[in-house]
Amino acid sequence: MSAQDVVFSPRRVGAMMLRYWYLLRSSWPRLLDLVYWPTVQMLTWGFLQYYIANNAGFFARAGGTFIGAVLLWDILFRGQLGFSMSFLEEMWSRNLGNLMMSPLRPFEFITALMVMSVVRLSIGAVPVTLLAIAFFGFNLYALGLALVAFFFNLMLTSWAVGIFVSGLILRNGMGAENFAWSIMFLFMPLTCVYYPVTTLPIWLQPISWALPPTYVFEGMRELLIHKVFRGDLMIDALGLNALFFAAGIIGFLALLRSARRNGSLMQTGE
Amino acid sequence: MPTPPPIAIERLVKIYKTVPAVDGISFTLTPGSITALLGGNGAGKTTTIATIMGLVTPTSGRVTVLGAEMPRQRYRVLHRMNFESPYVEVPMRLTVRQNMKVFGKLYGVDDLPARIEQLGRELDLMDLLDRPTGKLSSGQKTRVALAKALVNNPDVLLLDEPTASLDPDTADWVRGHLERYCRERHATVLLASHNMVEVERLCDRVIIMKRGRIEDDDTPAKLLARYGRRTLEEVFLDVARGGSVESEAAQ
Numbered sequence: 001m002s003a004q005d006v007v008f009s010p011r012r013v014g015a016m017m018l019r020y021w022y023l024l025r026s027s028w029p030r031l032l033d034l035v036y037w038p039t040v041q042m043l044t045w046g047f048l049q050y051y052i053a054n055n056a057g058f059f060a061r062a063g064g065t066f067i068g069a070v071l072l073w074d075i076l077f078r079g080q081l082g083f084s085m086s087f088l089e090e091m092w093s094r095n096l097g098n099l100m101m102s103p104l105r106p107f108e109f110i111t112a113l114m115v116m117s118v119v120r121l122s123i124g125a126v127p128v129t130l131l132a133i134a135f136f137g138f139n140l141y142a143l144g145l146a147l148v149a150f151f152f153n154l155m156l157t158s159w160a161v162g163i164f165v166s167g168l169i170l171r172n173g174m175g176a177e178n179f180a181w182s183i184m185f186l187f188m189p190l191t192c193v194y195y196p197v198t199t200l201p202i203w204l205q206p207i208s209w210a211l212p213p214t215y216v217f218e219g220m221r222e223l224l225i226h227k228v229f230r231g232d233l234m235i236d237a238l239g240l241n242a243l244f245f246a247a248g249i250i251g252f253l254a255l256l257r258s259a260r261r262n263g264s265l266m267q268t269g270e
Numbered sequence: 271m272p273t274p275p276p277i278a279i280e281r282l283v284k285i286y287k288t289v290p291a292v293d294g295i296s297f298t299l300t301p302g303s304i305t306a307l308l309g310g311n312g313a314g315k316t317t318t319i320a321t322i323m324g325l326v327t328p329t330s331g332r333v334t335v336l337g338a339e340m341p342r343q344r345y346r347v348l349h350r351m352n353f354e355s356p357y358v359e360v361p362m363r364l365t366v367r368q369n370m371k372v373f374g375k376l377y378g379v380d381d382l383p384a385r386i387e388q389l390g391r392e393l394d395l396m397d398l399l400d401r402p403t404g405k406l407s408s409g410q411k412t413r414v415a416l417a418k419a420l421v422n423n424p425d426v427l428l429l430d431e432p433t434a435s436l437d438p439d440t441a442d443w444v445r446g447h448l449e450r451y452c453r454e455r456h457a458t459v460l461l462a463s464h465n466m467v468e469v470e471r472l473c474d475r476v477i478i479m480k481r482g483r484i485e486d487d488d489t490p491a492k493l494l495a496r497y498g499r500r501t502l503e504e505v506f507l508d509v510a511r512g513g514s515v516e517s518e519a520a521q
Contacts, residue, residue, distance in 0.1 A: 007345065009378075011375055011378065012375065012376055012378075014375065015371075015372050015373075015375030015376045016372075016376075018368075018371065018372055018375070019361065019364070019368075019372040022363075022364050022365075022368045022372075023361065023363055023364065026363045026364070026402070027363060089361075093359060093361045093362060093363075094357070094358055094359040095358070095359060095360065095361050096358075097325070097355070097357070097358035098358055098360065098373070098418070099376075100325060101323045101324070101325065101348065101351075101352075101353055102348060102373070102376045102377060103345060103348045103349045103376060103377060103378065104376050105345065257327075260324075260325065260326060260327045260341060261326075261327045262286065263284075263286055263291075263317065263320065263325075263326050265320075265325045265326070266316065266317075266320050266325055266326065266357075
């Protein structure tokens with residue numbers, strides 16, 4: 001990494017955010033898409049939870065764990081997708097060359113993508129959390145400061161994965177686009193979104209505990225079922241996230257260098 | 271301290287895996303010059319231009335732009351460069367004004383609204399500024415791409431087929447604007463084109479590439495005289511088909 005890579009201009013970050021905001025604003029299908037799937041997911045799992053809660057004592061006490069899991073999973077999944085979608089927009093519009101030949105630095109580009117992932121997530125998630133209150137009486141915001149810790153940790157993981165996937169696409173072209181859509185689903189069974197880590201086979205549990213979101217989902221269940229906020233889990237998640245984030249950045253810069261060597265930046269198609 | 275040349279290439283080699291795309295070329299451009307890079311498909315023009323822009327790392331050799339080594343020191347000079355290419359597009363969903371705002375901010379242009387108005391007047395875009403770029407005709411889009419390429423008043427301008435897919439009238443208009451810009455700003459232009467009329471009109475130097483090497487390099491007039499041809503297109507065909515001054519003379 002050269003010193004020039006880390007020079008940072010808020011003006012250029014603002015320019016990129018303006019570009020994505022103009023794009024979002026100009027397209028109602030893009031806006032609708034941000035809300036559509038989170039709503040469908042939340043309703044499906046919410047009704048399932050409602051059914052189980054009326055038929056099983058344990059789940060009746062574990063009020064909101066499914067809906068809570070769905071909403072937190074959406075932060076993780078949509079956070080990464082929001083990051084990757086903004087990046088993919090540059091590939092689809094054949095604009096990446098313009099950016100790579102402009103004074104925009106990699107860190108400025110990444111910062112703009114991170115901020116836009118929060119904007120996109122907010123557009124999709126806020127209405128859905130309000131619907132969860134209206135339909136199922138589940139108020140995510142009642143988690144208070146714990147929600148802030150959950151959100152921050154999940155976003156860090158989603159950015160780390162998004163940054164690495166963007167590097168893969170830069171290096172390998174649109175042939176790697178599918179990673180942007182599918183990579184997070186690998187996290188779903190391993191991070192134990194809907195069940196405790198103890199459900200996994202013993203040999204798989206260390207892998208699960210090596211992933212930061214596992215601590216968030218375990219922490220959420222502790223809070224909703226036992227009414228205990230586990231700060232230790234959040235600190236562990238933060239430490240792992242620091243490693244994931246650093247690995248994502250290093251991977252992105254290495255793939256960008258490789259793309260320059262291989263001429264991939266000139267061919268941003270298939 | 272002497273002013274560094276706008277573009278200097280020394281023994282540039284670029285090999286993709288085992289395929290050489292550029293094979294040891296060297297040239298230096300003088301400030302305020304307009305130079306054409308000619309060659310058939312696969313001659314190495316695009317790789318050469320991409321290396322100058324810092325998009326490709328050379329396998330060996332050295333490329334400097336305004337004294338900065340590319341791509342290592344690219345951020346020292348990228349704000350003084352710009353380019354236009356039919357292989358890269360400005361975002362189609364954004365209006366012309368929105369695109370100009372975004373790129374103007376990326377290039378750190380001062381008094382951006384005034385610059386957008388100025389480019390709008392000069393490139394006849396005033397009535398199009400608030401229309402989505404994707405809804406414009408191809409000639410209008412080319413003018414928008416040119417406005418993007420000029421938004422930062424670049425000292426070094428790289429153009430890849432700047433008038434491709436334009437009707438003769440619009441193409442002539444674009445050439446006229448480029449000529450004026452270079453004269454007024456004393457900007458240096460490197461132009462890749464297959465349009466020999468364009469090259470004859472605009473360029474004071476022509477570099478002909480073939481299979482990654484420079485086959486010839488001179489002013490248009492001297493090239494015509496050396497090959498005994500009336501047009502650059504005939505010279506280009508001679509080089510592309512393997513003819514040379516020597517073989518012509520032998521015949």
